[in-house]
Amino acid sequence: MSAQDSLTNAAPMVLVDGSSYLYRAFHAIPPLTTSDGQPTNAARGVISMIRSLIGRYPNSPIVVIFDAKGKTFRDDMYSEYKAQRPPMPDDLRLQIEPIHRMIEAMGLPLVIIEGVEADDVIGTIAKQIGEEGREVVVSTGDKDMAQLVTDKVTLVNTMTDTVMDVEGVKEKFKIPPELIIDFLALMGDKVDNIPGVPGVGEKTALAMLQGIGSLEEIYARLDDIAPLGFRGSKTMAKKMEEHREMAELSYKLATIKCDVELPFDPHTLKNEEINKEALREWFTKLEFKTWLRDIDKAPASGTADDTVDNDDEPAPAANIDVEYDTVLDKDSFNAWLKKIEEAELVAFDTETTSLNYMAAELVGVSVSVEIGKAAYIPVAHDYEGAPEQLDRDWVLEQLKPWLEDDNQKKVGQHLKYDANVLNNYGITLRGIAYDTMLESYVLNSTATRHDMDSLASKFLGHTTVSFEEIAGKGAKQKTFNQIDLEQAAFYAAEDADITLRLHHAIMPKLEKEGDLINVLKDIELPLVPVLAKMEQTGALIDPDLLHAQSSEIAAKLQEIEIKAHEEAGQAFNLSSPKQLQEILFEKQGLPVIKKTPKGQPSTAEPILQELAEQYELPRLIMEHRSMSKLKSTYTDKLPEMLQKTGRIHTSYHQAITATGRLSSSDPNLQNIPIRTTEGRRIRQAFIAPEGYKLIAADYSQIELRIMAHLSQDKGLLDAFAHDVDVHKATAAEVFDTTVDEVTTEQRRRAKAINFGLIYGMSAFGLAKQLGIGRPEAQQYVQRYFERYPGVRTYMDNTRESAKEKGYVETIFGRRLYLPEIKARNAMMRQAAERTAINAPMQGSAADIIKRAMINMHNWLAETDLDVRMIMQVHDELIFEVAEKDLDAAQEKIVDIMQTSSEIDVPLLVEAGVGNNWDEAH
Structure with missing residues (x-):
């Protein structure tokens, strides 16, 4: 074999754009810190990406290239180059040295060359190696790198798991790689402050490049621009001539230099032995617990782990052999039906035509009873040439007894959606034993997003097939029924399989965390059918x-x-x-x-x-x-x-907010203003049907009552125990008067103090809100804490506990992790401290109304009264009630809300009745 053949057949050389991933990881991953406040999110993201590349290219040299400090030749060429970029955040700067040292300890070549950018070093190495016949993979998130793509050089973005070759560049940019520089020169680049030609945007640049050719050709054929017919084409030749110097400068700035003088021979770059001791030292210092276990399994496995570890359990292996069946006949279906009926737990998922649960049509269902084994049962793929499938009505008729059986335990990822879809076919999904989205959310609401792709990456080290991979993007995206069955079947079966794997990975972590398992089993899971029922009912407008x-x-x-x-x-x-x-x-x-x-x-x-x-x-x-x-x-x-029901049907989200509060979308009911005339008029459009009224019932001053419970302050406990106006009571204490003599203005100020302090407001913020001087505001705060010393003690203890544990808890054991509580950046740390004070109150209020909703749902299922729970907004529940049942329903609603949770002060609920939401509130 010749040297040339040896190069051609060698594993590809992988060039990592370290600087690109450094910034992307820092901004993509939520702020994370060690127990002593060292920021780690960028380090975790960059090293996780490199580990992933090692797993993907086990026999390849992996070279990591970073920008050098100081100016480059482009700054000499154009003083405004990258001038608009803000200075590097302190929390990112602190992570650069650890990242460099860890890369070296992993045995990977680390390259930094002064006077040029990482792009130029990458371009030079890629050109030399690629021209000799060896494949090069450039790992980057930078679109400018598309100019380097050839038949030997491809781009991979490990953050989005996309690969771009020559055809990929053409598909994405609508031009070949050799015109990328011209494209950037014409339209400029805001990120790097490359000016471009004024008035030329993406569409105009593409029109000229596709219609004429390169920048050089465009300037040689300016008269050919006008006939291209794009908007502004008639005057574009004049603009191009006027700004010729700017275009040529932009071309030079956008060109990646591929002839950098390298202080080494690129062919000698190779991976060295791992320095386990150095790596162990860094992983220990940065508290990368899961990776510590992998050090002795060298080479690094590439297992993804990009968020907070809750315990030391290893993640399940990602490289499991899978068997996925596509069920197209009744014999196969019956065999799988027997399996799910006999299984202790089944992962279940639906595939549909829409994310809108009211409009979604069922295309197929998938199930898994054992890790690595799953089946997809298609019922409505209707593209031309689609194979014959089982009849949807027949399949649902066979599955209905199992789906509606409370004793047949099911696990899913966001099962509320599947429940709503099945409801459209007259099936009530029962036996919801677990939900992996909720398991992850309860384990740590802030550590990651809780969609399946994110969870598979975090807990399993597995990259799932994304919907966009099989359906495409944008306006041309296919609905699931239009997707080729072979692709669709693997995607759907994988969803069920990964759901089962996730459940087995997350539940042991939850079970080790005390009350967290109760938050899942007693609050979040029982709430799923409650929310599904409310969503299906909808509201009349x-x-x-x-x-x-x-x-x-x-x-x-x-x-x-x-x-x-x-x-x-x-x-x-x-x-x-x-x-x-x-x-x-x-x-x-x-x-x-x-x-x-x-x-x-x-x-x-x-x-x-x-x-x-x-x-x-x-x-x-x-x-x-x-x-x-x-x-x-x-x-x-x-x-x-408005849907086919004549109502609007919002979607309630259980796994979005950090504190446990519900949010909603399409429409967002939580953000309709109540303090403005226009906002109240919108609420007037939410109406009761004929023969019904709306009841709006909400918890009065619930967060202050929770503060009294948590702080055990005697003054606050007494005020609520004796049903005293707490704002008047506070005013009397702060302004040294009697409750009867408190003025309206004093009560207003006391209210601002009460609510301000539980939200962590400073004397400066209070002064601003009340329009008074800071010394006066400071005096109010000081007097408040003198009269309510339990509140001050609670706040101080909470801050200290949060620093020690890294999280705070609600009354019912829900946790909110605070990664910035030890941040070196004072603003970030203080914001985390304010959150530590308020989150237990917000989270406890969320838990209280959720518990009430569960009890309310159970009562509604049994009562003969004509009542429907239709909305939840913050601390308020809204019901449609038949006029004949108003009094009985109102009394019961208030009673359930007041007694579903017990704290050390009475929970007070105020309920109103009206023809519309505004009247009722």
Whole structure:
């Protein structure tokens, strides 16, 4: 074999764009720290990616390249190059040295060359090695690298698990790799501050490159631009001529230098022996517990582990041999039906045509009874040439007894969705024993997203087939019924198999964490059918009322715009940050409160809100923004969201918020404002059907009551025990008066203190909210803590406990992990401390209403009263009740809410009745 043949047949050389992954990992992974406050998220992300590459390319040299400190030749060429980039965050800078040392300890070549960027070093090595016939894989998330792709050089993005060869570049960018530099030169690059040609965006650049060719060819044939017919084509030749120098400069800036003088021979780059002691030292220091176990199994396995470890249990192996069946005949179906009927636990999943559970049609179901073994039962793939499948109605008829059997235990990933889909076919899903999404969420709500792909990566070290891989993206994305059955079957069966594996991986962790298992079994899992029932019931709205309100808001928006133009002395776009900067700060001379990373005056919402307190124009702009958002989000959109039932059907999310509170979408019921006239009018559009009324019941001052329970402060406990107005009681204490003599203003201030302190507000924040001096606010706070010493003790103890444990808990044992509680950055640490104070109250309030909803659901299933629970918003439940049953229902609803949980002060529920939500509230 010749040397050339040897190179051609060798494993590919892998070149890692370390600088690209450094920033991406830092911003993609939630802030993580060690027990002594050392930030670790970027280090975890970069090393996890490298371990993944080692697993994928076990026989390849893996070379990691980083940018050097200081300027490069591009800065000499153009002083504004990358000038707009903010300075590197301190928490990222602290992680660079550990990352470099760990890479060296892993035995991998680490390359940093002064005066050039990592891209240039990668380009040079890739060119030399690729031209000699050996394949090169460039691991990066940087689109500029597409210019390096050849028949020997491919790109891999381990964060999205995508590979891009020559055809991939053409598909993604609509041009071949050799035109990527020209593309960047024409349209510029905001990230690197490459100017490009003014007025040339992506579509224009593509039109010229596809119609004429390279930048050089475009300048040789400027007269050929106008006939291309794109928008602005007639004047584009003149623009190109005017900005020729800028285009040529941009071309040079965008070109990756492939002739860097290397201080080594690229052919000598190879992986060395792992320095286990050094690696063990770093993994110990950074508290990468799972990876510590792998050190003695060298070479590194590439197992992904990118979030907080809750215990030392090893993740299940990712390389399991799988057997996935596609069930197309009745004999196979009956064999699998027998398996699931006899199994102790079955992973179950549906495949459908839509994420909208009300509109979704069932395309198939998948099941798994044993790790590595699963089956997909297709019933509605209807693309041309699709094989014959079992009849959907027949399959559901056979499965219905099993699906509705409480004793047949099922596990799924987000089973509430599957329950809703099955409900469309007259099936009530029962026997929901476990849900892997909820298992992960209860284990650690902040450690990762809780979708299957993320969980498989975290807990199994496994990369699942993504939906986009089999269905495509964007407007051309196929629905599941249009996907080739062979691809669809593997994807669906894998979903069931991975769900079963995840359950076996996560549950042992939960069972070791005390009360966490009770949070899952007593709150989150029983809540699934409750939420499913509410979603299926939906809420009635009055579209005509909303249409009328939309028209009125449109007229008001026009009035506000005219007033704003008059105030500014000229017409301008109220939504344009650039125009706002010019008018507010240059023409009107308003004070600059904060600047953007580019050094421009900020027009962000908090800034405008602050300016609006003193100046008319920012007030008008804020009013315009607020009303415009109401119109686009609610008054315009809600009527469009009516389903075939004539109602709107929101989706409640159990695994989104850090604290355990529910959120909702399509529509988002949690964000409809209640303090504005317009917000209340939107609530008026949520109506009761004829013969019914709405009851709105909500917990009164629940977080303050929880604070009294948690702090055991005698003053607060007494106030709630004797049903005293707690804000008046606080005012009496702080202002040294009697409860009867408290003025309205004193009560208002006391209310701000009560709520401000439980949200961790400082004296400075309180002063700002009340419009008083900081010394006066400090005096209020000091006096408050003197009168309520238990609150101060609770806050101090909570902060200390959070630092020690890394988390805080609700009354019922739910945990909120606080990775930034020991951060060296003071702002991040203080924010985590504020969260530590408030999260137990928010989380306990969430647990209390969830427990009430479960008990309410059980009562509704048994009662003869005509009552439906239709919405949950924060601390409030909304019901549709037949007029004949109003009194009995209201009494029972209040009783269930007040008695579902027991704390050391009474839980008070206030209930109202009305023809619409606003009236009832």
